[in-house]
Amino acid sequence: MEIKVVSGDITQQQVGAIIVNLFQGVTSPGGATGAVDKALDGAISKLIEDGEIKGKKGEITLIHTLGKMTPTRVVVAGLGKPEAFTLGGVSDVAAQCARRLRSIGVSSAATIAHGAGIGGLDAGGCAQAIAEGTIMGLYRFDKYKSTDPETNRFDQLTVVESDKSKVGELEHGLARGVSIAEAVNLCRDMGNEPANVMTPSEMAERALSVANDVGLSLKVLEKPQMAELGMGALLGVAQGSEEPPKFIILNYQGDPDNPSNNIGLVGKGITFDSGGLDIKSAAGMLTMKSDMSGGAAVIAAMRAIGALKPKVNVTAIVPATENMPSGTAQRPGDVVRAMNGKTIEIDNTDAEGRLVLADAVAYACSIGLGRIVDVATLTGAISIALGNKCMGAFGNDQAFTDLVMAAGNGVGERVWQLPTWDEYKEQYKSDIADMRNTGGRGAGSITGAMIIGEFNDGASWVHLDIAAMARSATTQGSTLKGATGVPVRTLVNLVMGL
Ligand code: BES
Numbered sequence: 304m305e306i307k308v309v310s311g312d313i314t315q316q317q318v319g320a321i322i323v324n325l326f327q328g329v330t331s332p333g334g335a336t337g338a339v340d341k342a343l344d345g346a347i348s349k350l351i352e353d354g355e356i357k358g359k360k361g362e363i364t365l366i367h368t369l370g371k372m373t374p375t376r377v378v379v380a381g382l383g384k385p386e387a388f389t390l391g392g393v394s395d396v397a398a399q400c401a402r403r404l405r406s407i408g409v410s411s412a413a414t415i416a417h418g419a420g421i422g423g424l425d426a427g428g429c430a431q432a433i434a435e436g437t438i439m440g441l442y443r444f445d446k447y448k449s450t451d452p453e454t455n456r457f458d459q460l461t462v463v464e465s466d467k468s469k470v471g472e473l474e475h476g477l478a479r480g481v482s483i484a485e486a487v488n489l490c491r492d493m494g495n496e497p498a499n500v501m502t503p504s505e506m507a508e509r510a511l512s513v514a515n516d517v518g519l520s521l522k523v524l525e526k527p528q529m530a531e532l533g534m535g536a537l538l539g540v541a542q543g544s545e546e547p548p549k550f551i552i553l554n555y556q557g558d559p560d561n562p563s564n565n566i567g568l569v570g571k572g573i574t575f576d577s578g579g580l581d582i583k584s585a586a587g588m589l590t591m592k593s594d595m596s597g598g599a600a601v602i603a604a605m606r607a608i609g610a611l612k613p614k615v616n617v618t619a620i621v622p623a624t625e626n627m628p629s630g631t632a633q634r635p636g637d638v639v640r641a642m643n644g645k646t647i648e649i650d651n652t653d654a655e656g657r658l659v660l661a662d663a664v665a666y667a668c669s670i671g672l673g674r675i676v677d678v679a680t681l682t683g684a685i686s687i688a689l690g691n692k693c694m695g696a697f698g699n700d701q702a703f704t705d706l707v708m709a710a711g712n713g714v715g716e717r718v719w720q721l722p723t724w725d726e727y728k729e730q731y732k733s734d735i736a737d738m739r740n741t742g743g744r745g746a747g748s749i750t751g752a753m754i755i756g757e758f759n760d761g762a763s764w765v766h767l768d769i770a771a772m773a774r775s776a777t778t779q780g781s782t783l784k785g786a787t788g789v790p791v792r793t794l795v796n797l798v799m800g801l
Pocket residue numbers: 576578594651653654655656680681682683684741742747770771
């Protein structure tokens with residue numbers, strides 16, 4: 304995919320199609336849309352007058368130019384109401400246009416920067432969102448299809464800007480968007496792989512290629528080292544599986560002179576969650592290859608971070624293992640001891656995410672990370688509480704929690720906070736250990752989060768529950784059916800803003 308900026312006249316580009324837009328309620332198009340309308344002898348205004356183009360969000364109209372200009376087609380993309388238009392909307396429009404053009408065999412297009420004109424959004428941000436939407440929207444996971452159903456390619460996009468002074472800002476935005484979207488697609492690739500391929504060892508391999516691509520250091524702890532460090536909670540989950548667990552640590556040094564200017568990104572890496580002896584139902588198990596999505600997101604985010612080079616030190620940590628039932632599996636009622644010495648009674652072997660994260664968060668603290676964001680497909684309960692429109696956030700430091708939420712909400716990955724009041728602690732008390740690994744029926748996402756928080760030692764900590772967001776059942780805008788790549792954009796935006 305080639306994406307570039309030129310300053311000039313959009314009607315004069317040597318491309319297969321040109322993309323212009325219309326806000327809802329506009330009756331006589333201005334700017335580039337107006338210029339294209341003129342070149343087409345008023346075809347766009349006529350379609351508006353006839354009520355065929357309304358400018359509604361998601362509306363795509365294709366017009367043949369019949370020799371009136373160089374490109375053979377014009378796409379008019381509806382943007383919806385100007386007051387409701389956001390950068391997320393820019394990405395969605397770009398994704399829809401690219402997919403539509405690909406489906407009809409058009410491989411190149413010139414586009415205006417949606418939102419940068421009367422939309423009032425900043426030009427660099429719009430360019431970034433266009434790159435993100437285009438690359439995310441065209442994503443396909445078809446490596447296992449022997450006969451490819453769609454061989455068309457859309458591989459060239461030119462953003463046309465009439466104001467020459469904005470070109471630099473647009474170029475910068477595009478480059479950033481490309482890095483971020485590639486990271487999102489990398490995360491999707493990992494989440495879409497079946498669990499017989501995306502094993503803990505394979506996750507470590509993917510982390511290695513990220514490290515090689517952008518120059519990060521990688522350390523992978525094996526079982527004996529985990530045992531030496533006292534990671535009994537992680538090892539308890541891993542003991543039922545034939546696949547060796549891997550504890551993956553990727554490091555980026557963006558501010559080597561200030562080691563305390565750091566952040567840890569911790570991701571749940573359960574490559575298959577059968578539930579263990581507390582086995583899941585067939586329906587509940589079906590999508591559990593995606594239970595490593597948090598781990599995939601932090602590994603993928605490191606790729607964009609390594610490419611964009613912010614002035615902060617970032618460590619990604621992924622405790623990767625399967626959760627399987629077997630003769631060696633951990634039993635309900637077992638007691639395990641985590642790295643920080645705290646003991647946990649296993650109330651339910653299917654509450655394994657908090658167990659592997661207990662050791663990962665304790666490890667993050669032990670190496671001096673002062674800010675930690677953990678990302679996990681932790682609870683089914685989060686989709687009962689919030690549905691699939693946002694992630695759940697939990698934290699121990701409101702300023703840092705606000706920062707993480709703003710990072711997500713700013714890139715169209717919505718985040719909503721739930722409380723972590725001390726009163727919930729009694730729900731996960733154990734008779735014989737420091738705690739149990741579940742807190743009963745009520746507030747399941749909150750107690751899950753708080754159990755992870757028990758293993759934090761002094762860091763500003765935020766937990767993101769992405770169980771309802773890691774996969775999508777449908778394609779919509781830049782979100783595709785299957786693994787979504789949430790919250791890669793949130794994490795990169797957060798780190799870039801530190
Ligand atoms: N991986 C699941 C959570 C999940 C459910 C993710 C649905 C994506 C979609 C997690 O390990 C789990 O099984 N959680 C249990 C916790 C319970 C036993 C306290 C759950 O949500 O039922």
